[in-house]
Amino acid sequence: MTEDKKTIKVLVIDDHPFFATNLKYKLASHNYEVIAAKNGYEGIIKAKETQPEIILVDYIMPEMDGIETMQKLNKDPDLKSSYLMLYTSEAYPQVVEKSLKAGAKDFILKTTPFEKILEKFEKITGEMESEQ
Amino acid sequence: MDENPLVKNESISPDRKAVIQKFITLGELTASISHELKNLLISINGYCELIDQKLKNKDSVEEEIVEIKKAASLAQKIFMEILSFSRGGTDKELPSVNINELIEDTLMILQTIKKTTFIKNLDKTLNLIPLDPQKIKQVLINMIMNGVDALNNKKGSITITSGKLPSAFGIFVKIHDTGCGMSEETTKKLFQPFFTTKGKGTGLGLSVCWDIMSLHNGYIHVESAPEKGSTFSLVFLYNRFKPHKDIVDL
Numbered sequence: 158m159t160e161d162k163k164t165i166k167v168l169v170i171d172d173h174p175f176f177a178t179n180l181k182y183k184l185a186s187h188n189y190e191v192i193a194a195k196n197g198y199e200g201i202i203k204a205k206e207t208q209p210e211i212i213l214v215d216y217i218m219p220e221m222d223g224i225e226t227m228q229k230l231n232k233d234p235d236l237k238s239s240y241l242m243l244y245t246s247e248a249y250p251q252v253v254e255k256s257l258k259a260g261a262k263d264f265i266l267k268t269t270p271f272e273k274i275l276e277k278f279e280k281i282t283g284e285m286e287s288e289q
Numbered sequence: 290m291d292e293n294p295l296v297k298n299e300s301i302s303p304d305r306k307a308v309i310q311k312f313i314t315l316g317e318l319t320a321s322i323s324h325e326l327k328n329l330l331i332s333i334n335g336y337c338e339l340i341d342q343k344l345k346n347k348d349s350v351e352e353e354i355v356e357i358k359k360a361a362s363l364a365q366k367i368f369m370e371i372l373s374f375s376r377g378g379t380d381k382e383l384p385s386v387n388i389n390e391l392i393e394d395t396l397m398i399l400q401t402i403k404k405t406t407f408i409k410n411l412d413k414t415l416n417l418i419p420l421d422p423q424k425i426k427q428v429l430i431n432m433i434m435n436g437v438d439a440l441n442n443k444k445g446s447i448t449i450t451s452g453k454l455p456s457a458f459g460i461f462v463k464i465h466d467t468g469c470g471m472s473e474e475t476t477k478k479l480f481q482p483f484f485t486t487k488g489k490g491t492g493l494g495l496s497v498c499w500d501i502m503s504l505h506n507g508y509i510h511v512e513s514a515p516e517k518g519s520t521f522s523l524v525f526l527y528n529r530f531k532p533h534k535d536i537v538d539l
C-alpha cells in the first residue's frame with residue numbers, strides 16, 4: 158500500500174445476520190467497510206446516510222422483500238452512484254429477471270467463494286474510478 | 290397470488306385443475322422455501338467456519354453460537370410447515386365433517402397453553418362438509434395463533450363464529466381478534482410466503498392456510514385496520530365442491 162486508498166463502503170441488506178458478519182470479517186484486512194442492515198427500511202436509511210459504493214440485497218426478507226427494496230433504492234435520486242446487486246442463495250431465472258428489472262446491475266450467489274466476490278468488488282470499483 | 294393460465298383453461302376439468310394448482314403452489318412454495326433454507330444452512334455452516342478461525346485467534350465465539358441456534362430453530366420450523374402441507378394427497382375421498390367439532394378440538398389444545406379469552410359462537414345447525422380434518426385444524430391453529438400474537442400479551446379476546454352463508458351457498462368460520470390490527474400495506478402482503486412482521490415468525494402460516502383453503506375450493510376473507518383488531522373469515526362453498534353425496538342437512 159503506497160497511496161491512501163479510499164475506503165470502499167459495502168452495504169449488506171439481509172435479515173440473516175451471517176452474511177454481513179462474514180463479509181465484515183473477511184474484508185477487514187482489505188480496504189473495505191461493511192455496513193449491515195437487517196431489512197429494507199433500515200437498508201434505505203443506511204444507504205442514504207453512508208452513500209455506499211456497493212449495495213447487496215437479499216431476496217426474501219420480512220416486511221419488504223429484496224425486489225421492492227431494490228426498486229426503492231434504484232428510484233432514489235440520492236443513490237444514483239451505488240452499484241446495486243442481488244445477493245441470493247439461489248439464482249432462479251425468474252428472480253434474477255425480476256431483480257434486474259428492479260434496478261440490480263448483477264447478482265452474487267451466497268455460495269460464491271470469498272476470493273471471487275472480492276475480485277468482483279475490485280472490478281466494479283475499478284470501473285467506477287475510471288469513469289470519474 | 291397469480292393464477293396460472295393452465296388453471297384458467299376452460300377445457301381442463303375442475304378435478305384436474307385442483308391437482309395442477311397443487312403442483313404450481315407447491316412449486317412456488319418449494320422455490321421460496323429452498324431459497325430460505327439454503328440461507329439458513331449457509332449461515333450455520335459459515336458460522337462454524339468463523340468459530341474455527343476465531344478459536345484459533347482465541348476470540349470470543351458466543352455470538353456465533355447464539356446465531357447458529359437461531360438459524361437452526363428457524364430452519365426446523367420451516368421444515369415442519371412444509372412437511373405438514375405436503376403430507377397426504379387431496380385425491381383421497383374426504384370425510385364429511387362437522388366443522389364445529391374441529392373448532393372445539395382446536396380450542397381445547399390451545400386453551401391449555403394460552404391465557405387468552407376465547408369466545409365461541411357456533412351455529413349448531415351447520416351441514417357436514419367434505420374436508421381434510423388435519424389440514425383444516427392446521428388452518429384454525431395458524432389463524433388463532435396469529436390472533437394470539439396480535440394481542441401481544443395485552444388483555445383481549447378471540448371470538449370464533451361459525452355460520453351459514455346467506456342463500457345457503459356454504460358455510461363460514463370467522464376468527465376475530467381485538468389485537469393490533471393491520472395497515473393496508475400489510476393486508477396486501479399477508480398471503481405471500483415468508484411475509485412476516487414478527488421477529489421469530491416464518492411468514493409461512495397464512496400462505497399455507499391460503500393453499501389449504503384453495504385445495505378445499507374455499508377462500509379467506511380479511512377485514513382489518515390498525516388498532517381495530519382483525520377478522521379472518523374462512524369460506525367454504527358448497528357449489529364449488531365436487532358434487533358430494535355426503536353433504537346433508539343435520
Ligand SMILES: Nc1ncnc2c1ncn2[C@@H]1O[C@H](COP(=O)(O)OP(=O)(O)OP(=O)(O)O)[C@@H](O)[C@H]1O
Binds near residue numbers: 431435475479485
Ligand atoms: N390476526 C392478525 N392481526 C394482525 N396481524 C396479523 C394477523 N394475522 C397475520 N398478521 C400479519 O401477517 C403476517 C404474516 O402472518 P403468517 O401467519 O403468514 O406468518 P407469521 O405469523 O409472521 O409467522 P408464523 O406463522 O411462522 O408464526 C404476520 O407477521 C402479521 O404481520
Ligand SMILES: [Mg+2]
Binds near residue numbers: 434
Ligand atoms: Mg402465523
